[in-house]
Amino acid sequence: MQAKLSVVALSVVAAFALSACGEKEAPPAPVAAPVVPAAKPEIVVKLGHVAPMTGPQAHLGKDNESAAILAIEELNSQALEIGGAKVKFELLAEDDQADPKQGTIVAQKLVDAKVNGVVGHLNSGTTIPASKLYFDAGLPQVSPSATNPKYTQQGFTTAFRVMANDVQQGKVLGEFAAKQGVKTVAIVDDRTAYGQGLADEFRKSAEANGIKVVADEYTNDKATDFKAILTKIKSKKADLVFFGGMDAQGGPLAKQMKELGLKAKFLGGDGVCTPEFMKLGGPATEGQFCSLPGVPLEQLAKGPEFKSKFTAKFGYEIQLYAPNVYDAVMVIADSMKRANSVEPAKYLPEIGKTNMEGVSGKIEFDEFGDLKGGAISIYKYQGGTLAYVETLGGSPVAEAVAEVKDAAQAVAGAATAVGADAVKSGAEAVKTGAEAVKGAADTVKAAVEKK
Amino acid sequence: MDIFLQQIINGLVQGSIYALVALGYTMVYGIMGLINFAHGEVVMIGTLVSITVTSTLAAAGVPLGLAGLGGLIAAMLVCMALGWSLERIAYRPLRGSPRLTPLITAIGMSIVLQNLAMIIWGRNYLTFPPLLPKVNFEFAGAHFTLVQVAIVLLSAAMMGGLVFLVYRTKLGMAMRATAQNPAVASLLGVNTNRVIAAAFVVGSALAAVAGVMVGSYYEIAHYQMGFMLGLKAFTAAVLGGIGNLAGAMAGGVLLGIIEALGAGYIGDFTGGFLGSHYQDIFAFVVLIIVLMFKPSGLFGEKTGDRA
Numbered sequence: 001m002q003a004k005l006s007v008v009a010l011s012v013v014a015a016f017a018l019s020a021c022g023e024k025e026a027p028p029a030p031v032a033a034p035v036v037p038a039a040k041p042e043i044v045v046k047l048g049h050v051a052p053m054t055g056p057q058a059h060l061g062k063d064n065e066s067a068a069i070l071a072i073e074e075l076n077s078q079a080l081e082i083g084g085a086k087v088k089f090e091l092l093a094e095d096d097q098a099d100p101k102q103g104t105i106v107a108q109k110l111v112d113a114k115v116n117g118v119v120g121h122l123n124s125g126t127t128i129p130a131s132k133l134y135f136d137a138g139l140p141q142v143s144p145s146a147t148n149p150k151y152t153q154q155g156f157t158t159a160f161r162v163m164a165n166d167v168q169q170g171k172v173l174g175e176f177a178a179k180q181g182v183k184t185v186a187i188v189d190d191r192t193a194y195g196q197g198l199a200d201e202f203r204k205s206a207e208a209n210g211i212k213v214v215a216d217e218y219t220n221d222k223a224t225d226f227k228a229i230l231t232k233i234k235s236k237k238a239d240l241v242f243f244g245g246m247d248a249q250g251g252p253l254a255k256q257m258k259e260l261g262l263k264a265k266f267l268g269g270d271g272v273c274t275p276e277f278m279k280l281g282g283p284a285t286e287g288q289f290c291s292l293p294g295v296p297l298e299q300l301a302k303g304p305e306f307k308s309k310f311t312a313k314f315g316y317e318i319q320l321y322a323p324n325v326y327d328a329v330m331v332i333a334d335s336m337k338r339a340n341s342v343e344p345a346k347y348l349p350e351i352g353k354t355n356m357e358g359v360s361g362k363i364e365f366d367e368f369g370d371l372k373g374g375a376i377s378i379y380k381y382q383g384g385t386l387a388y389v390e391t392l393g394g395s396p397v398a399e400a401v402a403e404v405k406d407a408a409q410a411v412a413g414a415a416t417a418v419g420a421d422a423v424k425s426g427a428e429a430v431k432t433g434a435e436a437v438k439g440a441a442d443t444v445k446a447a448v449e450k451k
Numbered sequence: 452m453d454i455f456l457q458q459i460i461n462g463l464v465q466g467s468i469y470a471l472v473a474l475g476y477t478m479v480y481g482i483m484g485l486i487n488f489a490h491g492e493v494v495m496i497g498t499l500v501s502i503t504v505t506s507t508l509a510a511a512g513v514p515l516g517l518a519g520l521g522g523l524i525a526a527m528l529v530c531m532a533l534g535w536s537l538e539r540i541a542y543r544p545l546r547g548s549p550r551l552t553p554l555i556t557a558i559g560m561s562i563v564l565q566n567l568a569m570i571i572w573g574r575n576y577l578t579f580p581p582l583l584p585k586v587n588f589e590f591a592g593a594h595f596t597l598v599q600v601a602i603v604l605l606s607a608a609m610m611g612g613l614v615f616l617v618y619r620t621k622l623g624m625a626m627r628a629t630a631q632n633p634a635v636a637s638l639l640g641v642n643t644n645r646v647i648a649a650a651f652v653v654g655s656a657l658a659a660v661a662g663v664m665v666g667s668y669y670e671i672a673h674y675q676m677g678f679m680l681g682l683k684a685f686t687a688a689v690l691g692g693i694g695n696l697a698g699a700m701a702g703g704v705l706l707g708i709i710e711a712l713g714a715g716y717i718g719d720f721t722g723g724f725l726g727s728h729y730q731d732i733f734a735f736v737v738l739i740i741v742l743m744f745k746p747s748g749l750f751g752e753k754t755g756d757r758a
Contacts, residue, residue, distance in 0.1 A: 055675055058574035191728050217718075218728030222679060224669050227461040228714030229727045235454040248576060252669055260457070261587070261594040279578055280671050 042086040045342045047072065047332065048110035049325075050103070050120035050130070053095035056222055056248045057122070059276060059319060064122055064144060065093050066314045067322035071329035080333070083340050089333070096126045098192075098221065103130045111137040116342050117332040119325060124148030125193035131159045140348045142331050144324035147270065147293065148197035152368040160351055162327050162363055164293035164374025166194075169269055170201020172376040172392045173291055177240055177267060178209035180289075186215035186238035186264070188229060188253070190245030195221070198269045199244030206242075214238050219249060226253045230260050238264050246271040251280025258284040265289075274320045278381055285381040289389070292377050294360050296388045297323060306359040327358035453592025458715045459708060464599045464668070466707020467606035471661040472684035473691070473699040474613060475654030481694035482630045482650050484550070488557040489537055491681015492564035493530050493655050497662025498579070498672045499572050501526035505580055519582035519667075526659040533564075534655025538648055561678070568674035576673050579666040602664045609660055610700050613653070617696060622649055630694075683734075690738050692748025701750065710734045 049068040051061035072089045080087045092115055094106040103126030110118055111133055118134055118141045121127040127146035134141040135156035143151065143161045147169060152159050177185065185206055189199035203213055214236040217229040230253070233241060241257060241264045243250050250272035257266065266288040268277075273290040297303030297318075306326065310318055331354050332347075339347035356363050364372040379386040472494055479487045505522030509515055541556040586597040617623035628636040629646045637643045665680065666672050683706065691702025713733030718726050741749060 054569065054574070056673060058569075059576065062574055216723075216726060217714075218726050220728070220731075222675075224671065224676065225461075225465060227465075228458060228711040228730065231454055231457045231461060231711075232715045232718075232727070234457075248673070251576075252671055255670065259587070259594065259596055261589070276576060280576055282578075282670070 041084075042088055043082075043342060044088050044090055045336070046090045046092050046113065046115040047329065048092045048094065048113070048115040048118040048120065050094045050096050050106055050110070050118065050126070051122040052098035052126075053093075055097045055099075057098045057246055059248075060246070060274075060321065061095070061098075061122055063319035063322050064120075064325045067144075067310065067318075067325035068093070068119055068329055070310060070313060071326045071333075075329070075333050080337065082336055082342055087336075087342065094120075096121055096123075096130075098123050098126060100125050100129050100193075103127070104133060106130075107133040110134075111139060115139065116336075116344060117142070117347075119144065119328045119332065121146065122321065123192065123194055124151060124197060127151055128154075128193055131156050134158050138348070139344050140332065140335075140351055142328040142351070144328045145270070145321040146194070148193045149201075150193070150197070152370050157369075158348065160331070160365055160369040162324050162331060162358065162360065162371055163270075163321075164371055164376060166198045166201045166269070168374050169291055169293060169376050170198055170203075171205045172378070173202050173242070173267060173269065174205025174207075174209050174211070176289070176291070176378055176392065177206055177242070178211055180240075180265070182211055182240040182265070184212045184214045184236075184238045185240045185242055186217065186233040186236060187213055187242045188217045188219060188226075188233075188244070190221045190223075190249055191218050192221050192245070194271065195244035195246075197244075198271075199242065202242055202244065202269075211240075219245070219253075221246060221249065223249055224252055226256050227260060230256055230262060233264070234260060234262050240265045240267055243268040243272060247274045247277035247280065251277045251282075251285070254281035254284045254288065270320070273379055273386065275317060275384075275386070276319060278384055278386075281381075286383070288381050290379055290381070290386075292379060293371075293374055294324075295375055295377055295391050296379075297359070298388075300359065300361055301357065302359045323358075323360040327360050327363060330358060331356065331363060454715070456591055457593040458711045460593055460595050460599065462708030462711030463704060464595075464602050464707070465710065466687075466704035467603050468661055468664055468668070468680075468703075469684050469687045469706050470700045470703025471606050471609060471657050471664070472680060473688040473703045474610065474696065475658050476685050476688040477691075477693055477696060477699040478613075478626075478650050478654045480688070481696075482626060482647055483542075485542060485553050486557065486685065486693075487537070487542075487651075487654075488554070488681065488685075489541070489560040489564060490654065490658060491677035491679075491684065492561045492568075493533055493537075493658040493677070494662040494665065494680055495568060495672075495674060495677030496533060496564060497526040497530045497659035498666040498676065499568055499577065499662075499674070500529045501659075501663045501666060502577050502579055502672055503572075505582070509580055515580065515582060519580075519663075523660070523663050526663055527656045530655040530659035530662070531652045534651040534658075535648055537655075538651040543644070543647075561681075565674055565678070572674060574674070576671050579670045579672055581670060582667045598668055602668060605660065605664065609657055610696075613657065614696060616653065622646070626650060686734065686738055689748055690741055692750040695748070695750045698748055698750030702748070705749075706734055709737050 049065060051064040052058055053061045068091055072091045075089045092113060096103040096106050103121055107130035118139055120143060121130055122145050124146040127143045128151050131141055131151060135158045140158050145163055146161055147163055147166045149165045149167045187199050187203055189195040215233050217233060219226060243253060250268050254266045268290045270292050273292045278285045297307055306323055307318060310322055334356055335347045335350035336342050339350040341347055352365050354363055354365055366372050375391050377391045378389040380389050475490045479485055501522035504525040505518045508518035508521050537560055541560045542553050545553045545556060583597045583601060588595050617626060625641045625646045628641055629643050633643050687702040687706040688699045690706055691698025710730055714727040714730040717729055717733055
């Protein structure tokens with residue numbers, strides 16, 4: 001009997017092991033070693049990438065890492081030459097478990113491995129403590145998604161981010177809530193640097209817009225049960241529940257709001273603006289709003305192409321920050337090209353001068369390493385997809401440029417009808433238009449700096 | 452008042468789940484004096500197996516209720532096999548070694564199971580198909596759902612079944628005998644190895660039921676969901692007096708209610724000085740206070756009649 005049972009157990013274990021082999025996500029296809037024809041020296045550039053690959057946010061971490069793999073493969077297929085040598089990029093992917101302590105451990109690991117630059121981390125809570133280690137080691141760090149304003153305000157010259165920060169996002173969300181006719185709000189945050197930071201900025205903006213905060217409740221980034229705090233919020237009769245946190249908590253929170261019979265609406269930031277949120281929240285998410293820094297991929301020149309490339313390669317939809325991760329890798333590679341060096345000390349000054357058209361939009365940094373003129377877009381959860389509503393905040397440059405373009409086209413059209421002279425004057429008109437736009441951009445810039 | 456009632460309902464449902472998981476800890480502890488830290492992971496595996504089976508069956512055209520039942524049975528079978536294998540692989544070879552050693556293998560098994568689940572089911576959250584129709588009841592201003600009612604009733608039934616097993620059957624008598632004194636029990640013809648294995652199997656079956664409950668309650672599942680649940684259930688077992696069946700049940704329900712009330716009222720009691728982020732701390736503070744005055748838990752560790 002005993003022997004028989006152990007056979008059964010073994011086969012169970014074996015079955016587990018087998019299915020484990022069978023269903024494992026396909027590892028990234030190994031990059032084919034480039035065939036080096038002659039004596040060109042080859043240098044290996046190691047880029048660190050950090051995101052939570054295990055834990056409740058592993059699905060977002062995987063998304064980030066996939067984008068980094070995609071970017072690295074593309075760079076390698078371009079056969080770049082920097083400083084007269086062929087360059088081969090290598091990705092050193094680490095897992096910080098979205099845990100600040102683990103974040104500094106892997107940061108030290110990357111510093112010790114002498115990487116040439118770091119893309120990451122995903123969370124503000126891990127990015128901020130790690131940024132000190134990178135700064136001390138003189139390593140450039142470009143975070144795709146750490147939106148807590150503190151990250152770039154520590155005086156670290158190595159810290160950059162390719163996403164608008166939460167000061168902008170919180171402000172826009174507060175204004176949007178006021179516009180929706182919200183009078184009272186309950187704020188829930190997950191006590192992470194991101195969630196708390198966003199909630200604080202939202203609170204400021206909401207209060208400035210005449211909304212009363214009737215409850216401050218807290219949860220954590222591993223929780224699944226929110227009934228207790230939601231019951232309390234219900235007793236405070238809020239019009240809106242604002243959630244500062246990630247989709248894994250936001251989804252169940254929205255669902256439990258409905259189960260408890262709360263009439264309040266739900267609003268959240270980039271952490272809940274994902275397909276996963278709708279999957280987890282079910283019908284309760286329908287008609288609610290969230291925001292994402294940047295403008296929708298579909299509206300950008302390189303967006304749709306990136307989207308289809310990503311899906312074709314990995315077989316699943318982009319979750320959230322993949323375009324920003326891709327851009328972060330490209331920012332580093334671009335700076336290396338311009339500096340003609342892969343040495344951190346040499347190409348670091350070039351990052352600040354970045355001026356490129358990324359898949360997530362235009363990338364330029366201010367003196368803190370923050371993205372210039374970051375716009376925030378509002379989305380509505382509608383029938384299982386994120387429907388774009390509007391873009392708020394940021395500089396109006398993009399819109400103005402589009403207007404000028406339209407004007408130019410109209411002018412050009414008119415010009416062909418009238419004749420060459422008209423074309424000339426038309427072109428001049430466009431020029432004046434462009435200058436006016438520039439002027440507007442400067443004013444916005446000045447206004448932002450004043451703030 | 453309706454808010455208070457709502458918080459009690461919230462706590463009662465959460466507490467029933469804690470209680471069911473806590474029974475697994477307490478049974479194993481009662482018999483072997485071992486804390487099976489991988490128990491939370493067994494719950495997680497139960498949830499994930501039932502999701503896979505239920506959705507596969509539902510996709511094949513089986514009605515959802517039947518598919519859910521199939522999922523529950525599959526989860527119980529897999530978890531029973533898993534519990535048995537755990538004991539066989541991680542604990543039996545270490546029988547008689549210092550107490551710390553099996554504790555370490557328990558934590559090791561917990562990590563192994565988590566990663567195994569991550570490899571099999573992936574890193575993403577899985578959604579649990581809604582097994583019961585979404586009926587919302589309202590009573591004196593408090594809302595509750597059919598799922599919540601089912602959870603409380605099913606937990607009570609499972610606990611009743613366990614009490615019957617332990618106190619009214621031959622296997623239960625053997626369990627109690629082994630708990631009292633394994634050496635004497637084996638001298639009197641009790642196959643202690645089989646009794647211990649049975650304790651693991653029964654505990655794991657309860658864990659599977661708890662797993663399906665958690666899954667259908669929150670409608671989400673993730674490979675890391677077992678860890679915190681296991682920790683809370685362990686706390687509940689200690690609160691009630693570990694090794695004591697009635698203690699585990701009462702401890703579970705009590706912990707659930709304490710947590711809900713803590714989150715709901717701690718801010719008001721302290722004038723906003725402490726907020727709902729002290730929810731977990733509140734529960735642990737209660738635990739510490741209980742242990743200070745009653746070191747063996749509320750119901751005491753019935754050493755003479757454990758199991």
